[in-house]
Ligand SMILES: Nc1ncnc2c1ncn2[C@@H]1O[C@H](COP(=O)(O)OP(=O)(O)O)[C@@H](O)[C@H]1O
């Protein structure tokens with residue numbers, strides 16, 4: 001046995017530190033929480049305001065325009081229909097709302113960061129190891145800082161989700177911009193492009209397929225994390241799974257799991273379609 | 284007539300060293316240069332000086348790796364020279380700050396690239412208008428001018444196509460139109476036709492000769508092909524290992540190669556000439572015939 005008289009705990013110090021931060025930075029945390037909550041509320045309102053059948057029609061139409069195949073066009077809408085049949089429509093929209101808010105915040109942070117990494121090698125070498133660490137860390141770990149700073153609820157759920165979902169869009173923005181053919185960039189410079197024009201007219205447009213692939217991955221990771229974030233009270237589909245697990249309700253768990261998979265498939269199809277649509281004109 | 288009026292481009296003692304010691308190397312000390320080379324420095328351009336007259340087609344010919352691309356890029360500082368002075372139209376390019384350099388690239392020199400360098404996400408018209416867009420020209424104005432340039436290179440009707448829908452030859456026509464629309468005196472062309480098959484290549488050379496008759500630009504034309512140099516050049520420089528081995532009129536260079544490197548370039552041309560005239564007419568004549576397109580152009584242009 002490990003001798004208990006040399007046991008030492010940092011827990012009280014960390015708790016004190018976090019308490020101090022939350023008090024000292026109270027206005028910031030409150031403002032941030034209110035902003036996120038406000039966004040969540042509006043987006044959820046919007047999602048719920050759209051009637052279920054319009055959702056299904058819209059998803060089908062979008063899928064059709066992307067694939068032009070009958071089966072592939074009908075599938076997502078049909079799957080979405082089963083979510084309603086299982087009685088999860090409202091709660092699935094709640095999950096979707098958190099995903100959307102998290103993705104918006106992730107993109108607002110991630111795309112500029114990716115651009116900065118592409119422009120500055122120093123920024124790249126500094127941020128890359130952090131991204132590596134973020135991606136090797138199990139997703140559960142992100143619940144802790146979010147919980148510490150924001151307590152229980154949807155806002156820490158969004159915070160944990162943003163941290164977890166951020167790396168792909170940062171990486172793929174950086175990669176996409178760095179991979180733009182040097183001969184095209186050289187031509188733009190030769191005709192007198194400033195570095196800002198080069199970024200706006202050449203590098204970002206040509207990196208767009210890669211950036212969109214990053215957005216797709218970030219969205220998928222956000223969905224996965226939102227489900228886990230139900231453990232700190234984010235609500236949504238994850239909460240249903242959690243309750244079913246606690247009750248050993250296998251059937252209910254299956255239904256909830258099914259609904260999450262459907263959400264994943266539908267979101268994936270729609271965001272991937274975006275990538276393909278961008279790919280076609282440039283060749 | 285002032286000196287700058289006569290010479291559009293003046294290059295004095297230009298060097299380009301690819302090495303980590305580039306900034307600190309004392310280029311006037313031959314020993315230091317030698318030492319750097321031993322340590323892995325590549326001297327792509329070595330103490331090159333030359334002038335190009337207004338309206339002249341100046342060809343730089345040399346084997347791959349001889350420093351042609353580096354040299355032509357130094358003229359607009361797409362590659363930053365290690366040392367030397369470059370003047371274009373009397374303005375010292377090598378001492379311009381970033382803003383002046385951008386203005387210079389927008390208004391005074393246009394470039395055509397071997398690999399075209401077209402924007403794949405923009406259609407043909409937008410590609411041609413790209414330089415004008417960078418200058419901030421209004422949409423209608425730049426599209427009208429781009430349209431006109433496309434007509435000149437024989438691509439009217441292709442405005443809405445994307446580069447990947449065009450053959451190599453047509454893509455390079457777009458590249459040429461994009462340079463023409465800039466309305467610059469100086470046109471820089473780095474092996475513009477090297478990626479094209481022989482027939483298309485020939486066609487493009489004729490096209491350039493025709494356009495040059497009309498525009499009378501000052502052209503710096505890089506090639507590794509002697510035939511092309513003979514057809515297009517008013518004057519040519521044979522480049523080897525970073526230096527100009529020989530500079531002169533193309534026919535003079537073919538007739539009187541000054542050293543073995545140039546001799547190796549021109550020997551095929553001499554042999555063909557000898558076969559053609561079967562000993563009756565001197566091979567010089569047929570070389571002159573070879574360069575007839577150029578001579579015709581000069582006659583028409585002056
Ligand atoms: N960015 C670079 N870094 C190091 N060496 C280079 C670089 N670019 C060109 N070189 C070298 O400089 C020499 C001249 O190259 P280049 O100007 O491309 O010749 P050319 O156009 O005649 O084929 C070659 O030996 C090439 O390997």
Ligand SMILES: [Mg+2]
Nearest residue numbers: 351352353474
């Ligand atoms: Mg080259």
